[in-house]
Amino acid sequence: MSGAAEPLVSNAKLLAFGEAVLTKVGFSPDDAALASRILLDADLRGVASHGMAHLVDFYVRRTQAGKVNPHPNMQLTSDQQAAATLDADNALGFVAGHHAMGIAIEKARATGVSWVSVGNSTHYGAGAYYAMMALEHDMIGFSMTTGGRLVAPPGGLGRAIGLNVLSVAAPTSREWPYVLDMATSVVAAGKLEIARRKGESIPEGWAQTATGEPLTDPTQLHPDGTMLPLGGTPVHGAFKGFGLTIMVDILTGALSGFGTSAEIDAGLTAAHCFGALRIDAFQPLGDYRERMERMIAAIKETPRKESVDEIMIPGELEHALAAERRADGRVPVHAVVLAGFHDAAEELGVTYDLED
Amino acid sequence: MSGAAEPLVSNAKLLAFGEAVLTKVGFSPDDAALASRILLDADLRGVASHGMAHLVDFYVRRTQAGKVNPHPNMQLTSDQQAAATLDADNALGFVAGHHAMGIAIEKARATGVSWVSVGNSTHYGAGAYYAMMALEHDMIGFSMTTGGRLVAPPGGLGRAIGLNVLSVAAPTSREWPYVLDMATSVVAAGKLEIARRKGESIPEGWAQTATGEPLTDPTQLHPDGTMLPLGGTPVHGAFKGFGLTIMVDILTGALSGFGTSAEIDAGLTAAHCFGALRIDAFQPLGDYRERMERMIAAIKETPRKESVDEIMIPGELEHALAAERRADGRVPVHAVVLAGFHDAAEELGVTYDLED
Numbered sequence: 001m002s003g004a005a006e007p008l009v010s011n012a013k014l015l016a017f018g019e020a021v022l023t024k025v026g027f028s029p030d031d032a033a034l035a036s037r038i039l040l041d042a043d044l045r046g047v048a049s050h051g052m053a054h055l056v057d058f059y060v061r062r063t064q065a066g067k068v069n070p071h072p073n074m075q076l077t078s079d080q081q082a083a084a085t086l087d088a089d090n091a092l093g094f095v096a097g098h099h100a101m102g103i104a105i106e107k108a109r110a111t112g113v114s115w116v117s118v119g120n121s122t123h124y125g126a127g128a129y130y131a132m133m134a135l136e137h138d139m140i141g142f143s144m145t146t147g148g149r150l151v152a153p154p155g156g157l158g159r160a161i162g163l164n165v166l167s168v169a170a171p172t173s174r175e176w177p178y179v180l181d182m183a184t185s186v187v188a189a190g191k192l193e194i195a196r197r198k199g200e201s202i203p204e205g206w207a208q209t210a211t212g213e214p215l216t217d218p219t220q221l222h223p224d225g226t227m228l229p230l231g232g233t234p235v236h237g238a239f240k241g242f243g244l245t246i247m248v249d250i251l252t253g254a255l256s257g258f259g260t261s262a263e264i265d266a267g268l269t270a271a272h273c274f275g276a277l278r279i280d281a282f283q284p285l286g287d288y289r290e291r292m293e294r295m296i297a298a299i300k301e302t303p304r305k306e307s308v309d310e311i312m313i314p315g316e317l318e319h320a321l322a323a324e325r326r327a328d329g330r331v332p333v334h335a336v337v338l339a340g341f342h343d344a345a346e347e348l349g350v351t352y353d354l355e356d
Numbered sequence: 357m358s359g360a361a362e363p364l365v366s367n368a369k370l371l372a373f374g375e376a377v378l379t380k381v382g383f384s385p386d387d388a389a390l391a392s393r394i395l396l397d398a399d400l401r402g403v404a405s406h407g408m409a410h411l412v413d414f415y416v417r418r419t420q421a422g423k424v425n426p427h428p429n430m431q432l433t434s435d436q437q438a439a440a441t442l443d444a445d446n447a448l449g450f451v452a453g454h455h456a457m458g459i460a461i462e463k464a465r466a467t468g469v470s471w472v473s474v475g476n477s478t479h480y481g482a483g484a485y486y487a488m489m490a491l492e493h494d495m496i497g498f499s500m501t502t503g504g505r506l507v508a509p510p511g512g513l514g515r516a517i518g519l520n521v522l523s524v525a526a527p528t529s530r531e532w533p534y535v536l537d538m539a540t541s542v543v544a545a546g547k548l549e550i551a552r553r554k555g556e557s558i559p560e561g562w563a564q565t566a567t568g569e570p571l572t573d574p575t576q577l578h579p580d581g582t583m584l585p586l587g588g589t590p591v592h593g594a595f596k597g598f599g600l601t602i603m604v605d606i607l608t609g610a611l612s613g614f615g616t617s618a619e620i621d622a623g624l625t626a627a628h629c630f631g632a633l634r635i636d637a638f639q640p641l642g643d644y645r646e647r648m649e650r651m652i653a654a655i656k657e658t659p660r661k662e663s664v665d666e667i668m669i670p671g672e673l674e675h676a677l678a679a680e681r682r683a684d685g686r687v688p689v690h691a692v693v694l695a696g697f698h699d700a701a702e703e704l705g706v707t708y709d710l711e712d
Contacts, residue, residue, distance in 0.1 A: 077639065078637060078638055080467065080468040080637045081437065081438070081466070081467040081468060082437070082438040082464075082467035082468045082469040082470070082637075083467070083469045083634070083637035083638055084638075085638045085639055108438075111437040111438035111439070111467050111469075112436035112437060112438045112439025112471070113438040113439045113467075113469055113470060113471040114438070114469060115468070115469040115633055115638075117639075140606065140607070152658065153655055153658060153667050154667075155660055155661055155664035155667055156655075156658040156659065156660055156661075156664070156667050157658070157659040157660060157661060158658035158659040159658075160654055160655045160658040160667075161655065168599075168603050168606075170603075170606045170610075178602060178606065180596075180600070180602070180603055182593075182595075182596040182599060186592055186593050187593065203592070205592050206592075212661050230586060230587060230593050230596055230597075231542075231587070231593075232592055232593075235559050236542055236559070236561050236588055237538075237542050237543065237587075237588075237597075239538075239670060240538040240586055241586075243536035243538060243670040244536070246534060246536070246651070246669065246670065247524050247526075247536055249651055250496065250524075250526045250534065250648070251496070251633075253647060253651075254526075254644055254647040254651065255633070255635065255638045255639070255644065256638065256639065257638070257639035257640075257643045257644060257647060258647075259647055259650070260647060260651040262650065262651040262654035262655060263647075263650045263651065263654060275469075277439070277471055277607075277611070278439070279611065281434060281436045281438075281439035282434055282439055282440075282441045282471075282473050282611045282612065282613070283433065283434060283441055283473075283611070283612065283613035284613075287613045288610055288611065288613060291610040291613060291614075291615055291616060291619075292606070292610050294615070294618065295602070295605055295609075295610065295616040295618040295619065298516055298618035298619060299509055299512075299516045299618060302508065302509060302512040302513070302514035302515075303512065303513040303514040304513060305511055305512075305513060305568050307511075308511035308512070311509050311510075311511055311512050311516075313602065314595060314598065314599040314602065
């Protein structure tokens with residue numbers, strides 16, 4: 001193993017390793033390949049917190065523990081022209097999400113707009129992947145999911161609601177799409193994980209202690225600290241972040257009927273929803289792109305702070321990074337993660353061939 | 357006039373006054389009544405910044421200036437099963453919004469889900485009204501609009517994007533609905549108006565000067581200060597607020613084809629969108645309500661700060677206030693606003709009968 005903390009690992013080898021490991025714990029080759037592709041996609045886009053790093057500790061371990069069903073019998077409990085609900089039968093979230101977004105896209109092709117709510121699912125990785133499935137169909141895509149119950153409502157001190165996520169993707173006039181992929185908290189939990197790993201403190205305003213004091217030592221989050229909704233404090237908009245968190249819960253766990261982040265098994269089971277809007281059901285695609293270009297150009301021409309080279313639209317940086325990493329054929333993977341892969345390979349009887 | 361800064365004025369008289377004034381400047385009695393009802397609804401819910409206070413300075417003056425068309429020829433430029441686009445022909449935003457949300461509800465009744473994008477419109481008041489139209493149909497409602505161009509993107513110093521607004525309403529298990537009605541900036545511009553009127557300073561983090569310094573004197577916003585996107589600073593999530601602002605622009609001005617907040621006449625013309633999800637297209641309504649109750653109960657049972665009596669769900673306080681003000685038959689209206697009404701009544705030849 002290289003001495004660097006984050007050696008570069010071949011994308012192809014990571015995909016093959018993910019497939020081998022997931023097949024070994026019971027998934028079909030197709031599902032194992034799909035999950036690996038979605039995980040690698042997050043690494044390519046620089047979202048390492050939702051990428052291959054969790055292959056073993058989330059997906060393999062939860063499947064071994066019987067929390068994820070490798071052979072789900074997914075069923076539509078409602079199927080209307082533009083709406084559907086999927087009972088995912090505890091499928092791997094990647095499998096449920098990919099299937100449900102596919103249904104949303106087909107429905108939007110017919111009616112112009114669609115929404116699919118999903119319950120009885122599990123962690124689906126980075127939400128952007130599903131929203132972005134709409135792009136090649138010239139649609140705007142939505143994807144939302146419940147997250148682990150770690151967030152206190154404004155004025156609260158307990159873990160009442162999830163680190164819920166809202167993702168939106170839309171074609172633009174440029175080579176990159178607009179992609180918003182945000183936890184409805186000030187920051188995602190991954191930011192605390194990273195600070196912990198580095199031994200760094202975190203800024204005030206991300207989290208609070210059990211008594212409501214600012215929490216700046218990320219090792220203090222567990223067992224009873226809480227993350228704060230976007231906005232942080234009421235005076236800076238915490239009721240907005242709280243309202244968005246609930247919006248996601250309503251559209252996922254309440255609308256599907258399988259339970260919101262306030263009641264489901266925190267971080268293990270999940271509810272999602274997916275939406276698609278076919279742009280040419282509203283207006284010709286060329287006109288849409290023209291309006292997008294005018295917006296993007298106006299934003300980029302805005303006067304900037306001296307320290308800022310260019311104002312970036314959400315999704316722009318991630319697209320550039322993914323293109324670079326695809327061309328290079330490699331993504332960085334933390335040494336600790338690789339060590340875990342090494343051990344898992346031995347345990348599962350899978351070839352470990354990730355290092356040069 | 358009472359000596360109080362905010363005398364209480366009869367709801368019925370305010371409605372009649374609004375109707376008389378708007379009819380006088382050219383609106384049909386039906387449109388004038390609709391607009392007055394929507395304005396009063398904001399006052400009832402405690403959103404005075406979007407209520408009757410703007411009757412004259414926004415709606416009457418803009419109509420007199422030819423910016424609002426009292427006899428619009430509103431046309432659907434696209435009409436698909438679950439999707440439509442409305443060219444509002446510079447209608448009063450209330451008229452365009454009410455019409456478009458009605459279409460969204462009818463479409464969702466048939467297909468389960470719908471989305472209607474609107475351009476060539478004007479200021480539509482508080483977005484919650486339209487989202488809440490879905491409630492009596494047991495639907496979840498969405499309403500979004502472009503706002504005045506006053507927001508700088510993260511790293512930017514110029515007014516690139518609008519004070520865009522996202523509103524969502526959903527039935528709950530309680531007597532009040534969930535209602536989120538938020539500018540995608542840290543605060544709405546109304547908060548600065550109020551501070552200016554009171555001669556108070558504003559907290560750091562709401563706005564910045566033309567050079568990017570914290571702006572705490574609200575009189576300094578014009579001509580070249582900027583409001584900040586929700587999150588405020590990049591470290592506290594400003595890219596999320598920025599991303600939400602763009603999401604609203606995409607779904608309103610780009611999707612309708614009539615232009616986003618980055619290019620349309622700041623604050624005068626507007627683009628909106630409206631969505632409806634019929635809950636029983638996803639699952640039986642009773643099951644939905646049960647999941648909502650579990651979520652609400654869990655949130656309300658969360659340990660609280662000592663200073664907090666109860667954790668309120670978005671929409672709960674506004675519902676209670678509206679019930680109180682309906683029962684009382686009166687809402688507070690600032691004395692300055694009443695003085696303006698008095699002058700406008702004289703100018704337009706309308707009876708002024710708002711004070712006891």
